[in-house]
Amino acid sequence: xxxxxxxxxxxxxxxxxxxxxxxxxxxxxxxxxxxxxxxxxxxxxxxxxxxxxxxxxxxxxxxxxxxxxxxxxxxxxxxxxxxxxxxxxxxxxxxxxxxxxxxxxxxxxxxxxxxxxxxxxxxxxxxxxxxxxxxxxxxxxxxxxxxxxxxxxxxxxxxxxxxxxxxxxxxxxxxxxxxxxxxxxxxxxxxxxxxxxxxxxxxxxxxxxxxxxxxxxxxxxxxxxxxxxxxxxxxxxxxxxxxxxxxxxxxxxxxxxxxxxxxxxxxxxxxxxxxxxxxxxxxxxxxxxxxxxxxxxxxxxxxxxxxxxxxxxxxxxxxxxxxxxxxxxxxxxxxxxxxxxxxxxxxxxxxxxxxxxxx
Numbered sequence: 001x002x003x004x005x006x007x008x009x010x011x012x013x014x015x016x017x018x019x020x021x022x023x024x025x026x027x028x029x030x031x032x033x034x035x036x037x038x039x040x041x042x043x044x045x046x047x048x049x050x051x052x053x054x055x056x057x058x059x060x061x062x063x064x065x066x067x068x069x070x071x072x073x074x075x076x077x078x079x080x081x082x083x084x085x086x087x088x089x090x091x092x093x094x095x096x097x098x099x100x101x102x103x104x105x106x107x108x109x110x111x112x113x114x115x116x117x118x119x120x121x122x123x124x125x126x127x128x129x130x131x132x133x134x135x136x137x138x139x140x141x142x143x144x145x146x147x148x149x150x151x152x153x154x155x156x157x158x159x160x161x162x163x164x165x166x167x168x169x170x171x172x173x174x175x176x177x178x179x180x181x182x183x184x185x186x187x188x189x190x191x192x193x194x195x196x197x198x199x200x201x202x203x204x205x206x207x208x209x210x211x212x213x214x215x216x217x218x219x220x221x222x223x224x225x226x227x228x229x230x231x232x233x234x235x236x237x238x239x240x241x242x243x244x245x246x247x248x249x250x251x252x253x254x255x256x257x258x259x260x261x262x263x264x265x266x267x268x269x270x271x272x273x274x275x276x277x278x279x280x281x282x283x284x285x286x287x288x289x290x291x292x293x294x295x296x297x298x299x300x301x302x303x304x305x306x307x308x309x310x311x312x313x314x315x316x317x318x319x320x321x322x323x324x325x326x327x328x329x330x331x332x333x334x335x336x337x338x339x340x341x342x343x344x345x346x347x348x349x350x351x352x353x354x355x356x357x358x359x
């Protein structure tokens with residue numbers, strides 16, 4: 001059943017909303033990183049070479065997710081990020097001719113696993129490895145150490161720095177050439193520019209997004225840019241690349257990238273970018289031309305007095321500016337979603353949790 005904006009606003013006004021209890025968050029610990037290696041074996045299929053001793057399900061999911069799920073003809077390199085549990089796997093893949101093996105070429109991936117999404121890391125991995133013979137976990141670890149690669153978020157925002165990331169072409173060899181990658185990035189960039197207002201609103205409301213494309217590199221890069229759109233970090237789950245061989249997933253409050261439109265049911269997502277056709281579809285319409293400006297006002301309002309911040313009082317500020325019911329609804333959904341604690345974290349704060357009294 002669809003309720004009117006007026007009805008929803010009336011319900012929200014009568015909620016017992018207290019001021020959010022805000023406190024400074026703890027300093028974040030240094031990232032723990034693990035290195036891994038996967039190869040395609042003609043007899044056994046995808047195999048995790050390192051680390052050893054994984055459980056059967058874990059090994060299978062990592063092995064299949066670390067290799068591209070597209071046809072290998074003409075492929076050279078791919079780079080992408082997949083997620084398993086709470087960990088991100090930053091992957092660089094290579095396909096290289098080798099007359100000494102059965103298929104006439106080798107397919108190998110190396111990855112760095114850690115608890116944070118680092119959009120630029122696959123590109124950096126690719127940059128330090130020269131050929132298939134170097135695609136080994138121990139070589140990658142040593143090369144990264146020698147190169148003194150730093151951990152940075154990167155990824156752009158699809159608006160300011162995002163233009164820089166969207167303009168980047170392929171890697172050293174790319175996947176069939178940097179020109180094609182650049183063309184695809186331009187298609188995505190134009191979609192972001194054309195639908196900027198509604199995309200921003202759907203992101204801050206933590207709506208679900210699906211990005212479909214021709215290669216893992218393409219969709220992974222696009223999801224990473226989208227997750228930082230207009231400088232806002234999406235607080236839902238971010239899955240830059242989901243292999244078609246990993247079928248079990250839900251789509252609520254998620255951004256997912258994939259290459260197989262037959263696996264992902266587009267009707268189950270609030271927003272769909274199809275980079276193969278150059279189209280964007282959403283179930284919603286934008287509410288205001290100045291939602292981004294309202295969000296800037298929110299940040300200024302919060303930073304002015306973070307420890308006494310109150311959601312109802314900020315909504316009152318929007319009312320005084322004669323914002324529409326629909327606009328106020330957008331912000332109420334933001335405060336009730338995973339985006340709110342994520343946004344606080346980006347500012348160095350968190351919601352203070354009351355300790356329950358002992359019964």
